[in-house]
Amino acid sequence: MKKPKLVIVPRSYGKYAHNALEKLSHVFDLNYLPMNNLRNDMSDNEIIKLLNEADAIIIGGYGRINRHIMESIPSLKIIAKRGIGLDNIELNAATELGIVVTYARHTMEEISVAEYTVALILACARRLVEADKKVKADKYHERASLIGIELRNKKLGIIGFGAIGRRVAQIMKNGFGMKVIAYDPYVPDEIFEEYGVKRMDLDTLVSSSDVITIHTPLTPETKNLINEERLRRIKEGAIIVNTARGAVINEKALVNQIKAGRIFACGLDVTAKEPPEKDNPLMLLNNVIITPHIAAFTYEALKRIDTAIAEDLIAFFSGKRPIRVANPEVFNKPLRFKIKV
Ligand code: NAD
Numbered sequence: 001m002k003k004p005k006l007v008i009v010p011r012s013y014g015k016y017a018h019n020a021l022e023k024l025s026h027v028f029d030l031n032y033l034p035m036n037n038l039r040n041d042m043s044d045n046e047i048i049k050l051l052n053e054a055d056a057i058i059i060g061g062y063g064r065i066n067r068h069i070m071e072s073i074p075s076l077k078i079i080a081k082r083g084i085g086l087d088n089i090e091l092n093a094a095t096e097l098g099i100v101v102t103y104a105r106h107t108m109e110e111i112s113v114a115e116y117t118v119a120l121i122l123a124c125a126r127r128l129v130e131a132d133k134k135v136k137a138d139k140y141h142e143r144a145s146l147i148g149i150e151l152r153n154k155k156l157g158i159i160g161f162g163a164i165g166r167r168v169a170q171i172m173k174n175g176f177g178m179k180v181i182a183y184d185p186y187v188p189d190e191i192f193e194e195y196g197v198k199r200m201d202l203d204t205l206v207s208s209s210d211v212i213t214i215h216t217p218l219t220p221e222t223k224n225l226i227n228e229e230r231l232r233r234i235k236e237g238a239i240i241v242n243t244a245r246g247a248v249i250n251e252k253a254l255v256n257q258i259k260a261g262r263i264f265a266c267g268l269d270v271t272a273k274e275p276p277e278k279d280n281p282l283m284l285l286n287n288v289i290i291t292p293h294i295a296a297f298t299y300e301a302l303k304r305i306d307t308a309i310a311e312d313l314i315a316f317f318s319g320k321r322p323i324r325v326a327n328p329e330v331f332n333k334p335l336r337f338k339i340k341v
Contacts, residue, residue: 003029004055004317005075009038010082013058013309016302020310027314028056038063040274048072055337056313058082059089061274061293067093077337078102078316080309081326083296084109084163085245087218091327098335101326102312107304109296114167116295117213117243120267121156121172124239125149125211127265129289149210149239149264151176157209158182159202159225160216160244161191168213169197181205184216206230211239218245228253237264243295246272255281258288269295 006028008014013032014021024030031054038047040062047064051057053075059065060082067090070076079089081103094101123129126148134142156172158165161184172178173196181200182192192199206212206226212234216222226240226249234240240263242249251272257263265287271280274293282288296305312322319339321331331341 003027004077005029005031005053006056006058006313007051007054008032008058009063010058010060011035012302013060013082014306016299017306017310020307023314024310027317040064044068044072051076056080056317058309058313061085061088064088064090065094066090067097070094070097070099074336077335078313078322080313082305082309084113085217086326087245089326095327095330095333098330098333100316100322100330100335100337102309102316102322102324103326104296104305104308105324105326107301107308107324109301109305110163110167112298112301113164113243113295114171115298116269117164117168117215117241118171120241120243120269120289120291121151121211121213121239123289124241124265124267124287125151127287130286133286149237151178151211154178154210155208156180157200157205157212158184158197159205159212159214159248160184160222161187161195161197162215164243165213165215166191166195168215169195173197178211181209203230203233207233207235209235209238211241213241214244214248216244216248218247222248224248224250226250226254228256231257234263236262239263239265239267241267243269246270246274251280251282255285258282258285263287265289267291269293 033050037050047069051073055075056078058080065079070093076099078100083104089101127146131146156178158169161182169180173180181198183200183202183205228250231253267289269291270293312324316322321341
């Protein structure tokens with residue numbers, strides 16, 4: 001019998017989880033896309049051509065799978081997102097079309113992303129990247145210009161108090177003695193109490209935090225959430241860190257506030273356009289650290305995530321319900337591939 005075709009978009013998929021690849025190869029015909037695909041600037045038709053006749057797809061942060069693409073690939077039965085953020089998959093369309101979407105939930109991905117967030121906060125507060133550049137540019141003697149900020153007793157404002165936000169809160173509260181406040185309209189009071197974190201409205205959080213860190217998904221509601229008006233109200237000398245999605249912050253307004261000297265430093269693992277264009281003004285600012293969307297990239301997390309993806313895909317094609325389903329409502333619809341639910 002012909003094996004189902006699995007198209008694997010992230011080139012590094014399985015590199016740190018050989019068992020996962022081995023198991024997948026027994027069930028699927030594995031197809032890695034050529035280098036530098038899928039790109040965000042590709043047309044739908046180019047994407048359709050690349051993915052054509054796929055029964056299953058593993059997709060990372062690049063490229064998009066929208067309704068038109070799903071409709072144009074009738075063989076497609078399941079999409080596995082190698083991550084948590086689902087903003088590059090049109091989830092409602094998948095549900096309506098009977099396509100199951102799995103993601104990296106329940107793989108403890110929050111551990112790596114939270115630790116990376118903490119690394120960015122510290123790098124901003126102690127100007128690590130600037131300091132490294134000075135030494136390597138033979139400017140060691142300028143060390144007195146590299147004065148940092150202590151975190152103990154400072155206020156940390158967390159926007160989006162989900163898995164990652166909560167882990168960041170634990171580390172910064174217990175490890176660094178920060179006072180932690182958070183904004184999240186969808187989390188009940190009990191969770192705030194459990195973590196010893198004070199619930200705050202967004203405007204007060206923005207104007208009173210010494211460090212702001214963003215952990216919401218990108219949705220129509222969170223796009224441009226940190227807009228020009230809110231950025232103008234940020235406390236003078238604050239640090240902003242974003243490991244969620246670039247479009248949550250208005251980058252133009254952020255640049256203006258940094259240039260006006262109102263923001264101490266900024267750590268961004270994500271930008272509105274990825275990779276950022278060379279002439280993006282953020283790229284020219286010394287107190288802005290930009291990294292290439294690597295917060296989840298640890299050997300441990302990738303091994304767990306890649307193994308989980310393989311388990312879910314194999315379960316699905318053996319007729320079972322996968323564990324990490326992002327659109328469970330799909331099981332109320334006629335599935336493109338029938339399984340026991
Ligand atoms: P999560 O679903 O556990 O938490 C997200 C939280 O945001 C939820 O508690 C939700 O209630 C809250 N939220 C939703 N809309 C909001 C709004 N309008 N205002 C305030 N809060 C709102 O997700 P998570 O695991 O903590 O991940 C958060 C995001 O981080 C993901 O959606 C993804 O985009 C991003 N992420 C980035 C990387 C990376 O490599 N940089 C890796 C993993 C996740």
